[in-house]
Amino acid sequence: MLRFPAAAAARRGFTLVELLVVIAIIGMLVGLLLPAVQQAREAARRIQCTNNLKQIGLAMHNYHDVYTSFPSSRTADTAVWSVSILPQLEGGNLAELYDYDLDWNEGTNLDLKTLMPASYECPSNPSGGDVLSVNGFQTTDYAVLRNATAWDQHESLFQGNDFRRMRDITDGTSHTCMVYESAGRSDWYVNGRQNPGRSGYNHTYGTEKDPWTSSQNAGWMFACEVDLNAAGDDMTAVYWSTGNRVINVSNWFGAPYSFHPGGIQMGMADGSVRFVSETVSMDTIKALTSINGGEVLGAF
C-alpha cells in the first residue's frame, strides 16, 4: 500500500539528475558547434577569396595571350593592371567606360570610382567595398608587386612601366608571386586594429596608389614593425626593413595583409593560389617576390 503511490510519484516527471544530464549534453553540443560554425564560415570566405585570386590569375594569362605580355602596374601610357584585365574578367562594358587618353583621376574616368568588380573584393574584409574618405574611390583587396623584396638585386613581375612576359620569369611561374592580398585599404590597419591614429600614415599615398583604378595599384613585401602605444590608438615607432615580420603587419603601401587568420593568399604566376603563412622566413619571401633571383625555394 505504501510503495505504490511512491513509485507513481517518482514517474511523474524528470528528476534533477536527468535534467542536468540533458542540459550538459546540449551544452557540449553547442560548445562543439559554435566554433565550428565560425570556422566553417571563415573557410567558405577564404575559398571565395581563393576563387577571386584564381579569376585574376586567369585574366592575367588571357591578357598575356592577347597582348603577349602581362599588364603594367603604372599608367605611363596605359591603365593599371586592375583596369587592363577588365575585359578578361567579363568587365568589357566597364572597360569601355575607361578613357585611356586621360589619367585615372581625370574627367569621365572618375565615374568608375565605385564600380569595382566583386572579384577584387575579399569577403573576409569587414569594410569590403568601402571607399577612401579622401577621394571616394573603392580599393582592391589584391595587389601586385612593384618591387622585389631584394629590390637592389632582383626584379619583380610588375616593376615600373615594364610589361613583363612569361619568359622573363626565369625562377619559374609556380615559384613567383603574381597577385597577393593587401586587403582593407580603404582604411589603415595595423595588427588587426583599424585606423590606430593618423600620425604616421599621410594620406597622400592612399590618394595616389590605393584607389582601384589608380596609377599604381601595387605594393611591396618588406619587413616592417609598427609599435603602437599602450591604448593601441596611435603609433609610437615604425621600423622598415627591420625585424622578422612581413605578412599581416599593416596594409599600408600595398603591404601583404589579410583578414584570414594566420597568413595571406597569394596567386602565383602560373595561376595557382597558395596560402602563405605569417611564419614564412624572409628568404622565402625574397624568393617568391623575385622573377629572376635564381633562389631554390623549399616547401613553405
Add this chain to the structure above:
Amino acid sequence: MVARFATVARRRRVAGPLMRCSGLSLACLLLAGCGGDDAWHAETQPVQGKITINGQPPAGAVVTLYPTGAEFDVRESKPWGVVGPDGIYQLRTYEKGDGAPRGEYDVTIVWRENPSIPGSPDMLSGAYDEPTESQWSVTIEEDQTELPPIEVTGAKVAENPRRQMQRPSPFEEPEVQ
C-alpha cells in the same frame, strides 16, 4: 520517509560531481579553439646590450643577431633591437621587449638615416650588415641579461648616404613622418 530522504541525498551526491564534470568539459571544449597560435615560438629571455660607434651612441641604429648554428624557429627569426640615445638596445624577437632565445649569434649593425621611411639608406654604407663578415659573435647563456659592449671604431658615418647608393631607391619619397 527515511528511505525517501536517503534517495534525495544520494541524488545530490551524484548530481554534484556530474555538474562539475559537465561544466569542466564544457569549459575545455570552449577553450579548445583558442590559443596555440604561438606554439612555434622559441623560448626567449630579456637581453640588452650597449654599443658605441666612434665613441658616440648611434641612436636609431638597429642591432640584429643572426644565429650561427641551427635556426631556433620555423620563421628563422633574428632577434633585433633599436639603439636608444644612451647607446643601450633591448633585444626583441616576437614582440617588444621579449628578448632573445639562448644560443650563439653573429651581430650586424645597420644605421638607417630614417627607419620610418621605406628604403632609407644605411649611414654606415652597409659596412657591418653582413652576418658572415661580422666581427662580433655573442653567446646568450641561461639567465644572461647583458651582452658584452660593442665598440666600433674608425667607422665611416656618411653625411648623405642617399648619394652613395649603388642603385636608385624605388621608393619615390612616400610620405611617412
